[in-house]
Amino acid sequence: MGVVDEVLTKGFGRPEGAWGRFGGWLMARMNGATEKYLVQMAGLQGKEQVVVLGPGPGVGLRAAAQYAGVVVGVDPSQEMLLAAKRRCRELVECGKVELIHGEAADTHRPERSASVVMSVNNVHLWPDRAAGFAEIHRILKPGGRLLISVHAKWAPDGLAEEVAAAGFGDVVSKQWRPPARGAGTALIVKAHRSEQ
Numbered sequence: 517m518g519v520v521d522e523v524l525t526k527g528f529g530r531p532e533g534a535w536g537r538f539g540g541w542l543m544a545r546m547n548g549a550t551e552k553y554l555v556q557m558a559g560l561q562g563k564e565q566v567v568v569l570g571p572g573p574g575v576g577l578r579a580a581a582q583y584a585g586v587v588v589g590v591d592p593s594q595e596m597l598l599a600a601k602r603r604c605r606e607l608v609e610c611g612k613v614e615l616i617h618g619e620a621a622d623t624h625r626p627e628r629s630a631s632v633v634m635s636v637n638n639v640h641l642w643p644d645r646a647a648g649f650a651e652i653h654r655i656l657k658p659g660g661r662l663l664i665s666v667h668a669k670w671a672p673d674g675l676a677e678e679v680a681a682a683g684f685g686d687v688v689s690k691q692w693r694p695p696a697r698g699a700g701t702a703l704i705v706k707a708h709r710s711e712q
Contacts, residue, residue: 551576564631574600620648649682
């Protein structure tokens with residue numbers, strides 16, 4: 517692994533150490549507006565369970581917890597789980613936010629348990645997107661919503677088509693310009709799990 521790859525992996529892919537803390541700090545500033553926007557797009561209801569894949573330092577967890585019943589953050593990085601726990605301490609203590617060490621392809625969640633699954637700026641880092649989408653399909657309730665955002669410049673080609681091929685319906689993609697300086701245009705994909 518080259519130096520650049522190591523910095524990107526330790527800072528953003530699977531954050532750890534000083535690079536991970538820096539990556540988390542940057543994520544909170546650059547991704548926060550997008551995470552809040554996805555929460556609005558999700559139209560969360562009071563008793564719904566939301567799963568946030570790769571919640572990083574927890575900005576989206578805190579935003580979703582304002583509207584949902586329980587918000588579960590699943591992250592492969594212990595560094596980010598600790599950062600999210602610090603940001604959401606009182607929400608974790610009262611059971612409104614749960615934090616789990618896992619990844620998109622292995623969330624450790626029960627089948628058909630989530631109403632909404634969200635992911636901000638990490639789908640391009642999943643080791644196996646097909647397995648990730650299969651796991652999301654498994655944990656979403658019938659009619660559940662999937663919302664993915666990724667920097668347009670890092671978006672995998674054909675992301676909306678991958679989502680549709682994984683069995684999701686009503687797949688819509690759009691671009692959105694976050695207000696954060698330097699955040700870059702986001703590609704947002706929204707879809708539903710079929711009612712079956």
